[in-house]
Amino acid sequence: MAETDHSSAEDATLVRAARAGDTGAFEELVARHRDKIYARAYSMVRNEDEALDLSQEAWVKGWHRLKQFQGESSFSTWMTRIVINLCLDELRKQKRQRTDSIEEMDEESGGVERQMPVVTVNPTERLERGELRQRIDRAMDLLSYEHRTVLVLHEFEEMEYKEIARTMGCSIGTVMSRLFYARRKLAARLADLKAEI
Amino acid sequence: MIMTSEQQLKLQAFLDGELPEKEARDAAALVARDAEAADLVAELRNTRRALAGFEPGLKVPESRECYWSRIERLIQRLEPAPATAPSVSFFGRLRRFLVPTGAVAALVIVAAVAVLELGRPGVLARPETEMTSPDSAAFTYQDDANGTTLVWLSYPAESGFAEKAVH
Numbered sequence: 141m142a143e144t145d146h147s148s149a150e151d152a153t154l155v156r157a158a159r160a161g162d163t164g165a166f167e168e169l170v171a172r173h174r175d176k177i178y179a180r181a182y183s184m185v186r187n188e189d190e191a192l193d194l195s196q197e198a199w200v201k202g203w204h205r206l207k208q209f210q211g212e213s214s215f216s217t218w219m220t221r222i223v224i225n226l227c228l229d230e231l232r233k234q235k236r237q238r239t240d241s242i243e244e245m246d247e248e249s250g251g252v253e254r255q256m257p258v259v260t261v262n263p264t265e266r267l268e269r270g271e272l273r274q275r276i277d278r279a280m281d282l283l284s285y286e287h288r289t290v291l292v293l294h295e296f297e298e299m300e301y302k303e304i305a306r307t308m309g310c311s312i313g314t315v316m317s318r319l320f321y322a323r324r325k326l327a328a329r330l331a332d333l334k335a336e337i
Numbered sequence: 338m339i340m341t342s343e344q345q346l347k348l349q350a351f352l353d354g355e356l357p358e359k360e361a362r363d364a365a366a367l368v369a370r371d372a373e374a375a376d377l378v379a380e381l382r383n384t385r386r387a388l389a390g391f392e393p394g395l396k397v398p399e400s401r402e403c404y405w406s407r408i409e410r411l412i413q414r415l416e417p418a419p420a421t422a423p424s425v426s427f428f429g430r431l432r433r434f435l436v437p438t439g440a441v442a443a444l445v446i447v448a449a450v451a452v453l454e455l456g457r458p459g460v461l462a463r464p465e466t467e468m469t470s471p472d473s474a475a476f477t478y479q480d481d482a483n484g485t486t487l488v489w490l491s492y493p494a495e496s497g498f499a500e501k502a503v504h
Contacts, residue, residue, distance in 0.1 A: 163412070167405050174404060179395040188398060195397070196404070200411040258376040262383040276391045294353070295388040301355055316346045323349070323384045330387065 151215045159206045166206075170199050173216045177223050183292050184227040186281055194230060198223035220297065224307060231285040259327045279329035287322035294319055340373060348378050352385070 146154055146168035157165035177198055182191035202219050209218050280288055286308075293299045293307060304315045340348075344367070350356045351364035367374045397404050479486045 163409065170405055170408060171401050175396045178397045182395050192397070192399070196408050196411065199408045200415065203412050204415065258380050272387065273391055276387060291388065295385065296392055316350060320346055320349050323381050327380050327384045
């Protein structure tokens with residue numbers, strides 16, 4: 141029997157077919173959105189292998205939960221939420237396994253960043269896109285997962301404070317505080333990186 | 338002016354459009370009159386802009402087939418086994434048919450033989466019977482097939498049996 145060509149079908153059509161058990165339709169959905177799901181996982185865990193595993197795990201979870209997808213958001217947004225939750229679970233697990241350092245305790249309370257001088261010069265001004273990406277990438281590596289996650293959810297996923305709080309299981313006040321310190325710390329790191337050049 | 342932590346967070350919320358109208362107006366007024374507040378908002382805005390241009394354009398470092406094959410394997414592994422009956426060989430099916438059929442046939446044969454045997458005259462009658470009565474010291478032999486009954490009586494009891502034939 142000839143395989144159905146899914147390449148021209150819309151996401152909604154593919155979701156319906158996949159829900160009925162058509163793995164070919166689901167494979168097409170994976171092919172369309174895999175880069176975005178992988179990129180989101182990477183932006184949170186900052187490790188290629190882990191991001192690859194988590195993104196694939198997210199697709200498996202997506203397949204098993206297809207019946208729960210009601211189409212209130214786009215399929216890609218729905219899948220992104222799944223991978224975000226998986227990454228958060230993984231990061232929490234990793235955090236429980238390691239002893240919290242004094243620096244991390246400082247980060248949570250935010251005491252250091254509150255006193256930091258304001259970076260008055262835009263450290264990313266006149267930078268090539270590639271160079272900017274590289275710098276931000278390095279600066280993001282230095283953030284704790286809580287701060288990085290809040291930034292990712294707010295800046296890349298464009299979530300409101302309320303939604304971030306729900307996703308991360310914390311209060312809106314905590315979200316505001318983490319976002320503030322994450323931004324301030326990132327600004328300081330970017331300024332440091334500029335000074336190093 | 339040294340800003341409190343609450344004021345700093347409010348300025349950020351103002352930048353993110355998360356403040357109600359009245360508080361947003363207050364925040365805007367603070368930024369307009371206070372250099373420190375204006376610098377902080379500028380710094381936060383710069384960082385936000387930098388990140389907006391950063392959305393990582395990462396691509397999966399594997400081919401479509403390779404990436405999908407692992408997903409497919411995981412899906413199959415976690416999929417509940419379909420509730421189909423296990424396949425049975427031809428001989429298995431034959432045995433399933435023959436065993437009960439054979440049992441029924443055997444029962445039919447046994448029943449037929451029994452009916453035929455019971456239908457013969459005299460089958461139900463006891464062919465030969467011997468009976469001893471300890472109290473009376475008598476011994477009886479009955480042969481229905483020949484229509485004969487023999488009874489031995491002890492007479493005198495101590496000295497032996499007196500035989501009497503009854504027809």
